[in-house]
Amino acid sequence: MTQTSSARPAPAATAGPVLVVGAGLLGASIGLGLRHLGVDVWLQDASPTAEAVAQDIGAGRSCRAAGPAPEPALVVVATPPDVTARTVAEALERHPGAVVLDIASVKEAVLEGVRELGGDLTRYVGTHPMAGRERSGPVAARGELFTSMPWVVCDSGRSSPAALAAAKNLAVDLGATVTFMDAREHDATVALISHLPQVMSSLLASRLQDTPLHHLSLAGQGLRDTTRIAASDPHLWVQILAANAEPVVASLHGVRQDLDRLIATLEGPEAPGARLDIAQLIAEGNAGQARIPGKHGGAPRAFASLTVLVGDVPGQLARLLTEIGEIGVNLEDLRLEHSPGQPVGLAEVSVLPNRRKELVEALQERGWKVVQ
């Protein structure tokens, strides 16, 4: 599964020619993936440089350099969210025989925009490959970017079966897992599972702006995990949050109610019921966190974890994982904990609960320090 790069890919279900409008990270990655399947791909970008770079990395042919392009069977609009609706409407008008998809991470605003601009909704399908990155631009593009990632497909309400099939085929060709939702349901979902976490992480991380570094040096994995996505690109997130403001605000009002309740409680922590209120907030967090599905989208499953001491030199972690493989226990998750001030790492290994005891004993027999 890791070494199929030389294997012959399955034939593409996507029929070309495909015109990709917007040759950034996602557009160029789609081009690369389709080219790998032998599909005829043409690239168009407002930036001549991006268009040229995308062609150079093999994402398809530049309309400027290699045009005129043939009439496309499929147009994939991969522009920034704030110009997506207009670009879709133009493509629908310019290519009356083509199915037009977009891949913006918000869907209802784009659908409304296309409708207002009089676009032919029977040939339009909004989609969202959930494979964003902090990095951007065609240079960062990879054909496998969408492998095993969710790809949401949103019927416009009038999308033709052929248009929906084209959207599904593209996602499947690129190795993604397809989920069908309408635009409103999609936007409400990403507001909660993607946009709200971004906002909360940014709100938390912004509190650290004036913290002395020697205080931050005491930070543990909890702070690192909760603030990791706060490193995301402001320019992109302005467009996402502005375009999905309504459901995000609805969630934020809920957060503010809980926050106000907690602040009031903590301002009188000895008041009757105060401790109960605090416990309830934490317990509500327990309940929500426990509902996040486990690996492979399966039902939530609690894994048992053990933490092993590993030296911070090349090969140590590899040897640990090799020996876990030899012991025959499947690794469900792995997390490295950083070690302030010492050249030692802690590897937290998650396994099925009924395998933990066996693994701990086998590792200790082999001389590993199982910390907890």
Add this chain to the structure above:
Amino acid sequence: MTQTSSARPAPAATAGPVLVVGAGLLGASIGLGLRHLGVDVWLQDASPTAEAVAQDIGAGRSCRAAGPAPEPALVVVATPPDVTARTVAEALERHPGAVVLDIASVKEAVLEGVRELGGDLTRYVGTHPMAGRERSGPVAARGELFTSMPWVVCDSGRSSPAALAAAKNLAVDLGATVTFMDAREHDATVALISHLPQVMSSLLASRLQDTPLHHLSLAGQGLRDTTRIAASDPHLWVQILAANAEPVVASLHGVRQDLDRLIATLEGPEAPGARLDIAQLIAEGNAGQARIPGKHGGAPRAFASLTVLVGDVPGQLARLLTEIGEIGVNLEDLRLEHSPGQPVGLAEVSVLPNRRKELVEALQERGWKVVQ
């Protein structure tokens, strides 16, 4: 470094007998670590069961079962935060020759409590080993729990040099990294780097209580990371947040100001300046996140990352890391991304920026799929 469990440990700087009051996860772990160094440890817990279990796992001798205990040179109070001050004061009175430490995760409330109870502050030092876990109880105890973790030592303001030395020796004996701070500075620090992340993670996760599971199945690593610590124990966090309410509330007021600003902005996303406000919030998050120190408490350092496709079977990840070791590039961090719906994993490998290109090429030569 991973295989020293059989090596002879350095002689303990801590002089026994040591009385550990409170035989939970931390108290029993301290006992185990000291016993491993040959120190005479006695255990006392309000729960006869916990005291017996702690003795059974080798954390020391039960005062009930093996007493009477000799007069201790050092008393370590490892009770729940809400009874710590009283327990410290009692120990100071009962053992006039002993240094008394506590390890509660809040320090000023304990210090004030001991002072109000008339405890001898020259023999008292508040400390905080930053090695908490979701799991609790003596069964979860491990002697290496504190290895390479920060351990904050707080002068009472009147602590004697001998008492401070005893606190430092205990932390060093257990392999921790010692940091000196006064109680107020400690509490302000953990409010920001530990208590605020807990609150934000709980506030976020509690929004997920009513979300359909098929929506949560679209969740990516961002949601998982930001909500992981929301699984923490409500009973413990009630005590921590109540005891450190003042600095936590101060931070929460800052969060609420930013949140109110964002809500107002998102309620009129087309208003002039709205997008600038949103961008500023995200950028402030970037700035705060970038200040979190890197591995080993060093200065923040940006690593270059690459993501490699690995099959979800035992040994695949190990082979990847083995080959990275063979290529001779040191792994700075590793993160497994879950793959909704497909039996494939994505390993995000972080390395020094100037080694990334070399590693990507070497891995691709060996047939690995480098996704991004």
